[in-house]
Amino acid sequence: xxxxGAVHGAFRSAAMRFFSPRALAAPYVVWMAAFVVAPIVFxxxxxxxxxxxxFTVGNFAEMGRFVxxxxxxxxxxxxxxxxxxxxxxxxxxxxxxxxxxxQRAAVVLIMLPMWMNFLLRTYAWMSILERNGLxxxxxxxxxxxxxxxxxxxxxxxxxxxxxxxxxxxxxxxSVIAKIDRxxxxxxxxxxxxxxxxxxxxxxxxxxxxxLSGVTMVFVPAVSTFVISKLLGGGKEILLGDLIEMQFRGAxxxxxxxxxxxxxxxxxxxxxMYFMNRFGEGxxxxxxx
Amino acid sequence: xxxxxxxxxxxxxxxxxxxxxxxFLYAPIFVLIVFSFNASSSRAVWSGFxxxxxxxxxxxxxxxxxFYTTIAVSVTAAAxxxxxxxxxxxxxxxxxxxxxTPILFVNNIPLINADxxxxxxxxxxxxxxxAFINFELGFGTLLIAHITFNIPYVILSVTPRLYSLDANLMxxxxxLGCTFFGAIRRVMLPEIMPGIVNGAIIAFxxxxxxxxxxxxxxxxxxxxxxxxxxxxxxxxISPEINALSTLLFVSVxxxxxxxxxxxxxEVRLQ
Numbered sequence: 001x002x003x004x005g006a007v008h009g010a011f012r013s014a015a016m017r018f019f020s021p022r023a024l025a026a027p028y029v030v031w032m033a034a035f036v037v038a039p040i041v042f043x044x045x046x047x048x049x050x051x052x053x054x055f056t057v058g059n060f061a062e063m064g065r066f067v068x069x070x071x072x073x074x075x076x077x078x079x080x081x082x083x084x085x086x087x088x089x090x091x092x093x094x095x096x097x098x099x100x101x102x103q104r105a106a107v108v109l110i111m112l113p114m115w116m117n118f119l120l121r122t123y124a125w126m127s128i129l130e131r132n133g134l135x136x137x138x139x140x141x142x143x144x145x146x147x148x149x150x151x152x153x154x155x156x157x158x159x160x161x162x163x164x165x166x167x168x169x170x171x172x173x174s175v176i177a178k179i180d181r182x183x184x185x186x187x188x189x190x191x192x193x194x195x196x197x198x199x200x201x202x203x204x205x206x207x208x209x210x211l212s213g214v215t216m217v218f219v220p221a222v223s224t225f226v227i228s229k230l231l232g233g234g235k236e237i238l239l240g241d242l243i244e245m246q247f248r249g250a251x252x253x254x255x256x257x258x259x260x261x262x263x264x265x266x267x268x269x270x271x272m273y274f275m276n277r278f279g280e281g282x283x284x285x286x287x288x
Numbered sequence: 289x290x291x292x293x294x295x296x297x298x299x300x301x302x303x304x305x306x307x308x309x310x311x312f313l314y315a316p317i318f319v320l321i322v323f324s325f326n327a328s329s330s331r332a333v334w335s336g337f338x339x340x341x342x343x344x345x346x347x348x349x350x351x352x353x354x355f356y357t358t359i360a361v362s363v364t365a366a367a368x369x370x371x372x373x374x375x376x377x378x379x380x381x382x383x384x385x386x387x388x389t390p391i392l393f394v395n396n397i398p399l400i401n402a403d404x405x406x407x408x409x410x411x412x413x414x415x416x417x418x419a420f421i422n423f424e425l426g427f428g429t430l431l432i433a434h435i436t437f438n439i440p441y442v443i444l445s446v447t448p449r450l451y452s453l454d455a456n457l458m459x460x461x462x463x464l465g466c467t468f469f470g471a472i473r474r475v476m477l478p479e480i481m482p483g484i485v486n487g488a489i490i491a492f493x494x495x496x497x498x499x500x501x502x503x504x505x506x507x508x509x510x511x512x513x514x515x516x517x518x519x520x521x522x523x524x525i526s527p528e529i530n531a532l533s534t535l536l537f538v539s540v541x542x543x544x545x546x547x548x549x550x551x552x553x554e555v556r557l558q
Contacts, residue, residue, distance in 0.1 A: 025379025223402030
């Protein structure tokens, strides 16, 4: 019966291997394979096939008609990202200099609007920017001529900046707030003027936050389809509208829609790749 | 000790700038709340105070049913993705790097992809599967989509906690006779709980706020509040929606204030 212990031990280690902690990730791996990887495989298949199932690159050739839409989407997304950065960086920087209590309150105040439905907030901008809207009536009361903003690209940019500004402020703020105070003091002690402290210490150290913010604003801005519809009036469509039309709209053509989605996915990945190379590390953490 | 800012407080100009940013962020919310009390259904002309829209809201079956759908899908998806996400974060933590890296790459796909691409891709999967399995797009597919885009957030919020966990603690528990799962329950879980709670909150928020992915995966049988609002934007959004959003906004605000007060009194007790 000396063997018994060994047999038992072998059984136990086999059981341990089966129930190893790694197994905790098994359901997740299966889930992600089924609902993240498989859908992308379908997008690729649809993008490269014709209606009869034969291989084709015709769907990509057809996209040539929409060069204008691509250009407009990228242009508006770039402007929005630049405006978000121009407003968001100073805001994050100023915020990081406030006392701890003010900082915490401000972070909550910046996140709170996200709890109001974003379609509704965008819709509220219509009441503000309309021809006879609240802004123009306010300007009228001050004796200033009314502005024609609604249904112009400017309105779309305002909508994008409004919706995505928190995604720029928060990552930059969280990086600046974590900067070691002694580095700033050391720079000042060693004779750096406030401007030099900023350009040589704070700005380089906040770069990961900036990159994360730029990505988090640019990707949704280039792919939005609601903001352009509501504030742009739907006259000049963007990439998101174009994709939506291929799947749910009158122009039903999922193969063309898949091809456009695939191109967009590749562009986003390339964009992310350069952003990550630029300011190595910190990605996953800064996203939250 | 009082925590300090970067080196000195901001200037008056700086403060003014932040206030202007806040005005920008809250202007539309202010408009929405004010017009939830508007006597006429105009979205820009004020014609007197009323509580009519709040009364009518609760009798509106269409809005209330999409509100319940939103709550049901958000709560279920947040619970499921928190359980799966937390378990797999622990599993991934014990995995060899060669395995973990590709899995985390896939984990990042829903995070970096545009929502519309995620939505369209899942829509294609469901529509293609319909040829083989008999089912309809509806609450089930909506829930699958929400769980899928929530899990990555949970994993990202739990993982840093696992890294800061002292590995010796787990070894000590095992040496003292705990089984592996006993050690997880008694030693690891209490330590990583803040990350799990944080992940659950993020997941719930993402679900409540989502429109694009729901729009492509819910079919015509299930409708979330966002989808109802989108359908309404083609004509006119009923002020009842303003009323509902005001109620939601005020509840979140109240919740945050309560949490804040409780934290303060806990600090004082210590």
